[in-house]
Amino acid sequence: MNLTLKIWRQKNANDKGKMVSYNVTDISEHMSFLEMLDVLNEELVAKGEEPVAFDHDCREGICGMCSLHINGEAHGPDRGITTCQLHMRMFKDGDTIHIEPFRAKAFPVIKDLIVDRSAFDRIQQAGGYISVNTSGNTQDANAIPIPKADADLSMDAATCIGCGACVASCKNASAMLFVSAKVSQYALLPQGQVEAKDRVLNMVNQMDKEGFGNCTNTGACEVECPKNISISNIARMNREYLSASMKDD
Amino acid sequence: MSKLDSKIPEGPLKDKWTNYKNKIDLVNPANKRLIDVIVVGTGLAGGSASATLAELGYNVKAFCYQDSPRRAHSIAAQGGINAAKNYQGDGDSSYRLFYDTVKGGDYRSREANVHRLAEVSGNIIDQCVAQGVPFAREYGGLLDNRSFGGVLVSRTFYAKGQTGQQLLLGAYSAMNRQIARGKIEMFNRHEMLDVVIVDGKARGIIARNLVTGEIERHSAHAVVIASGGYGNVYFLSTNAMGSNTTAAWKIHKKGAYFANPCYTQIHPTCIPRSGDYQSKLTLMSESLRNDGRIWVPKKMEDVEAIRADKLKPTQIAEEDRDYYLERRYPAFGNLVPRDVASRAAKERCDAGYGVNATGEAVYLDFQSAIERYGAEQAKLHGIENPSKEKIIELGEKIVEAKYGNLFQMYEKIVDENPYKTPMMIYPATHYTMGGIWVDYNLMTTIPGCYAIGEANFSDHGANRLGASALMQGLADGYFVLPYTIGDYLSDDIRTGSIPTDTAEFEEAEKNVRERIDFFVNNNGTKSVDYFHKRLGKVMWDKVGMARNEQGLKEAMDEIKAIREEFWKEVRVPGSADGVNTELEKAGRVADFLELGELFAKDALHRNESCGGHFREESVELDGEQKGEAKRDDVNFAYVAAWEYKGDPRDAELHKEQLEFNDIELKQRSYK
Numbered sequence: 001m002n003l004t005l006k007i008w009r010q011k012n013a014n015d016k017g018k019m020v021s022y023n024v025t026d027i028s029e030h031m032s033f034l035e036m037l038d039v040l041n042e043e044l045v046a047k048g049e050e051p052v053a054f055d056h057d058c059r060e061g062i063c064g065m066c067s068l069h070i071n072g073e074a075h076g077p078d079r080g081i082t083t084c085q086l087h088m089r090m091f092k093d094g095d096t097i098h099i100e101p102f103r104a105k106a107f108p109v110i111k112d113l114i115v116d117r118s119a120f121d122r123i124q125q126a127g128g129y130i131s132v133n134t135s136g137n138t139q140d141a142n143a144i145p146i147p148k149a150d151a152d153l154s155m156d157a158a159t160c161i162g163c164g165a166c167v168a169s170c171k172n173a174s175a176m177l178f179v180s181a182k183v184s185q186y187a188l189l190p191q192g193q194v195e196a197k198d199r200v201l202n203m204v205n206q207m208d209k210e211g212f213g214n215c216t217n218t219g220a221c222e223v224e225c226p227k228n229i230s231i232s233n234i235a236r237m238n239r240e241y242l243s244a245s246m247k248d249d
Numbered sequence: 250m251s252k253l254d255s256k257i258p259e260g261p262l263k264d265k266w267t268n269y270k271n272k273i274d275l276v277n278p279a280n281k282r283l284i285d286v287i288v289v290g291t292g293l294a295g296g297s298a299s300a301t302l303a304e305l306g307y308n309v310k311a312f313c314y315q316d317s318p319r320r321a322h323s324i325a326a327q328g329g330i331n332a333a334k335n336y337q338g339d340g341d342s343s344y345r346l347f348y349d350t351v352k353g354g355d356y357r358s359r360e361a362n363v364h365r366l367a368e369v370s371g372n373i374i375d376q377c378v379a380q381g382v383p384f385a386r387e388y389g390g391l392l393d394n395r396s397f398g399g400v401l402v403s404r405t406f407y408a409k410g411q412t413g414q415q416l417l418l419g420a421y422s423a424m425n426r427q428i429a430r431g432k433i434e435m436f437n438r439h440e441m442l443d444v445v446i447v448d449g450k451a452r453g454i455i456a457r458n459l460v461t462g463e464i465e466r467h468s469a470h471a472v473v474i475a476s477g478g479y480g481n482v483y484f485l486s487t488n489a490m491g492s493n494t495t496a497a498w499k500i501h502k503k504g505a506y507f508a509n510p511c512y513t514q515i516h517p518t519c520i521p522r523s524g525d526y527q528s529k530l531t532l533m534s535e536s537l538r539n540d541g542r543i544w545v546p547k548k549m550e551d552v553e554a555i556r557a558d559k560l561k562p563t564q565i566a567e568e569d570r571d572y573y574l575e576r577r578y579p580a581f582g583n584l585v586p587r588d589v590a591s592r593a594a595k596e597r598c599d600a601g602y603g604v605n606a607t608g609e610a611v612y613l614d615f616q617s618a619i620e621r622y623g624a625e626q627a628k629l630h631g632i633e634n635p636s637k638e639k640i641i642e643l644g645e646k647i648v649e650a651k652y653g654n655l656f657q658m659y660e661k662i663v664d665e666n667p668y669k670t671p672m673m674i675y676p677a678t679h680y681t682m683g684g685i686w687v688d689y690n691l692m693t694t695i696p697g698c699y700a701i702g703e704a705n706f707s708d709h710g711a712n713r714l715g716a717s718a719l720m721q722g723l724a725d726g727y728f729v730l731p732y733t734i735g736d737y738l739s740d741d742i743r744t745g746s747i748p749t750d751t752a753e754f755e756e757a758e759k760n761v762r763e764r765i766d767f768f769v770n771n772n773g774t775k776s777v778d779y780f781h782k783r784l785g786k787v788m789w790d791k792v793g794m795a796r797n798e799q800g801l802k803e804a805m806d807e808i809k810a811i812r813e814e815f816w817k818e819v820r821v822p823g824s825a826d827g828v829n830t831e832l833e834k835a836g837r838v839a840d841f842l843e844l845g846e847l848f849a850k851d852a853l854h855r856n857e858s859c860g861g862h863f864r865e866e867s868v869e870l871d872g873e874q875k876g877e878a879k880r881d882d883v884n885f886a887y888v889a890a891w892e893y894k895g896d897p898r899d900a901e902l903h904k905e906q907l908e909f910n911d912i913e914l915k916q917r918s919y920k
Contacts, residue, residue, distance in 0.1 A: 012827055030523045032662075038528055038778075045776040045831060050823040053830055055316065057489040059529045061658065062414055063320040078661070085661045110460055111828040118437065121317050125429040129422035130381045134301045134727045136372040138379040142336060145390025155383040155408055158415060162319060191381050 001027050001093035005040065007052055008100045010109050029089040033076060034059060036088055053112040059084040061226065064161030068113055069100040074165035074224045082163060082226040102168035106211045117164050119210035120178060126206035127199040128182045130191050150188045157184040159227045166221035172213030177221040179207050180237035181229050187240055197244040204241055253890055253905045256688040257361040262911050266365040270732055274739035281306030284738050285469040285746065287454055289441045289496045291318030293417055293719055294702025295475030297726030300423035303432035305731055310467055312436045312456060314491055319421040322477060322489040323722060326413025327534035327655065329395065329405035330719040332370040337394055341402040343367040348912060350717060353399045353586050354710020355860035355880060356914050359907060361689060362707045369728040370720055374406055376727060380419040384408050397715035398535055399586035405716045410534055410654045416719055440833065441496045442761045444472055444503050444698065447753045451698035455761045459833065462826040464761055466754045468747035470738055471697045474500055478681035478703040482841045482848065484785025486678035487519060487532040493837035494844050497685050497704050505693035506890035506903060508706035509683035511852035514713055514861050515794050516679030517590035520662055521610040530677040531662060534655055535715040538583045540618035544570045545602040545611050555604050562612055562671050573597055581919040588712045588861045589919060591676035595794050605673055614671035619644035676794060680718060682709040682861065686890040690733035691725060697737060701725035711860025765825045768835045773818035777834040780815045784808060784845055792849050797865040801853040805846050805898060812842040846897035851889055857881035874916060882914050
């Protein structure tokens with residue numbers, strides 16, 4: 001198939017940036033979306049032009065490195081997948097595809113389609129861990145049975161790949177889905193209880209400092225999340241946050 | 250001729266590690282604050298090492314090329330992690346895990362290292378649970394296990410099909426705690442481009458900031474390379490696009506010996522390639538072989554009908570299917586080790602029975618598992634005389650709970666529903682057992698330079714068993730290196746911080762800058778990928794699943810020729826200031842073009858078949874094992890460690906003779 005691509009080009013963080021049109025031809029429907037961009041980039045290199053810079057690594061939907069706003073949707077039109085798992089069979093011959101970076105104040109553009117998501121790292125550094133040393137002197141792994149239902153819910157939350165699609169999809173650029181997934185993973189496990197109060201307060205505090213917006217229960221994040229993280233995690237985090245705020249010690 | 254000292258401690262195998270730990274020198278907590286350690290790579294090995302070293306009190310500088318340490322490619326490991334917990338009571342023990350690993354590695358690994366790995370394996374699970382890793386559990390709340398290839402017990406712990414992700418997030422959370430404390434300084438989007446040696450010791454690195462393009466000097470008292478394997482030398486592999494050998498290759502060029510580069514794992518269950526544009530291959534976890542049965546049609550006319558799209562695999566009768574693994578290896582069936590499964594698939598496809606247009610695909614079929622689970626569920630739910638549809642409905646639910654994300658991944662890529670029609674799979678490059686040579690302390694032949702995880706060669710011999718990579722990465726990082734590195738650093742408590750304004754740093758930085766300047770100014774005619782693809786094709790065709798003398802000699806010459814052309818014709822648009830993804834790739838492919846030749850040379854010299862290295866000249870000619878790989882223990886029971894001498898083909902061989910005191914060397918039979 002032949003396609004018209006309108007791609008955001010921006011030299012660096014200080015450049016203003018603009019949409020640029022490109023045509024690609026003979027695209028196979030079996031190609032992944034990023035392989036289609038590879039084809040474009042090979043053509044640009046052959047012409048001595050700078051290829052389009054985009055983040056990607058594992059290309060199997062797990063590392064969370066790839067991003068892209070495709071025709072107005074984070075990770076494109078398909079559901080439950082990342083951009084690297086999106087295939088060209090989702091498009092038709094003659095289509096025009098708009099490709100932009102994830103947009104949020106807390107995710108400044110580095111170049112073209114690459115954005116800086118280090119705010120996510122800093123939120124996790126504020127408390128997204130259990131304070132146990134890695135000495136190996138812990139108790140036996142089966143010493144605390146954990147109800148399967150809790151373990152499964154915790155796993156569902158832990159599945160988050162930290163790609164930032166929730167932020168990019170939210171009209172407020174809120175990071176609540178991301179933060180609540182991490183808070184929930186630990187809140188559901190007995191190991192996470194000791195620091196539960198500090199964890200939720202510190203992580204939410206850091207989230208606010210990074211300039212993410214508030215949650216207004218629109219639910220776009222859940223729809224666009226490539227890992228189908230549920231917004232019930234946001235409800236859980238709100239409960240945790242409220243009860244942590246009321247406790248005094 | 251050998252200058253190699255493996256430093257294996259004396260004493261009985263089972264006591265070596267304990268006795269050794271009791272005797273090594275320690276650094277007191279106050280002095281650890283005076284010592285810096287650089288860790289390159291933040292996967293399971295590098296991430297866990299960074300966290301633990303920082304907890305101990307060392308000042309850690311950690312580097313990764315991704316935008317966050319959480320994205321290292323360990324994250325893509327699906328199936329699980331082995332540990333000798335014997336929770337299932339099925340006869341597992343540290344010794345059995347040790348034995349399985351040495352046997353699975355086709356008797357080409359170091360006994361003492363493997364035993365240590367098995368000893369600490371149980372601790373890894375305890376540690377990860379304490380960190381909040383949500384492993385799969387049974388209804389009683391205890392941890393669940395499954396089986397992996399090459400073993401007869403269930404010792405694999407897992408978190409759905411995302412075990413690597415969960416373990417890496419565990420290590421990342423431990424890192425975050427130390428980053429917050431200021432004990433780890435994290436350098437995201439940085440790539441190490443050389444190691445700096447001062448007075449014979451590794452004392453720092455030169456790194457490029459991939460965002461600003463700045464070339465930076467970083468010093469430390471020790472340098473740990475945890476940069477993973479070199480599978481991307483094949484261009485197409487299951488590795489991440491950015492996975493590369495540059496850090497490992499740079500230390501090799503500065504004196505670290507490279508061991509057994511020809512030991513590469515071609516994983517049997519990957520999604521077959523579909524076209525020339527393909528950028529990578531996707532693994533389908535080995536755990537699928539717990540329930541999936543592998544087959545091709547028995548009759549050539551069925552094969553032809555399938556390729557012509559006139560017949561569906563589900564229409565082929567049971568008796569017309571060749572479950573070739575079950576046929577050839579009745580004891581292990583579909584759960585033979587990876588090297589055996591891959592070669593068997595290649596054998597069938599070479600014989601013409603491949604089931605897709607390229608002729609390079611076999612079926613992985615879940616129908617009988619779905620029916621078996623469905624019948625079991627019907628019974629559990631008290632449904633009498635369930636219909637076939639009901640059984641399938643119930644069975645699909647169980648299969649979905651076990652492998653749902655893998656099935657979804659397959660459907661998105663191939664556009665076929667694997668619940669209804671068998672998956673198509675074919676082997677692909679996945680993991681490299683070879684790597685930087687290290688001694689028992691995990692130190693390379695450069696003093697103060699360590700290699701851990703997939704980057705080193707030590708534990709998997711010539712073939713790695715499933716679910717053992719995660720185990721090794723975390724064992725090295727959490728439980729081995731933090732002890733052994735102290736023994737070396739105890740001599741450095743009075744050294745003070747290492748200055749970077751010295752001639753050695755100057756020289757290393759100059760070389761890095763010259764190479765970058767060359768790339769951006771070369772104005773050639775061909776892209777980096779053009780060369781990478783050509784290299785990959787030579788590697789796959791001649792240094793792939795089956796190798797022979799003539800092919801390997803040709804490969805060495807062809808790779809050399811591609812390399813020479815690369816340095817004339819490569820084109821890197823843009824500048825070195827700021828993000829330049831083509832520049833990053835150029836540096837990595839330049840190193841692959843050297844490594845590839847050494848790889849072929851190693852494969853040529855090892856005139857035996859062992860594990861993932863299959864020489865067509867070395868097969869069993871008769872008896873029950875006819876056609877199987879034939880090892881040559883008399884001549885090749887050693888580690889081949891190569892010393893860099895300029896041109897890769899001039900590398901000098903050093904042999905570390907492998908001694909097996911606890912295990913008898915046997916033909917590896919899975920019949």
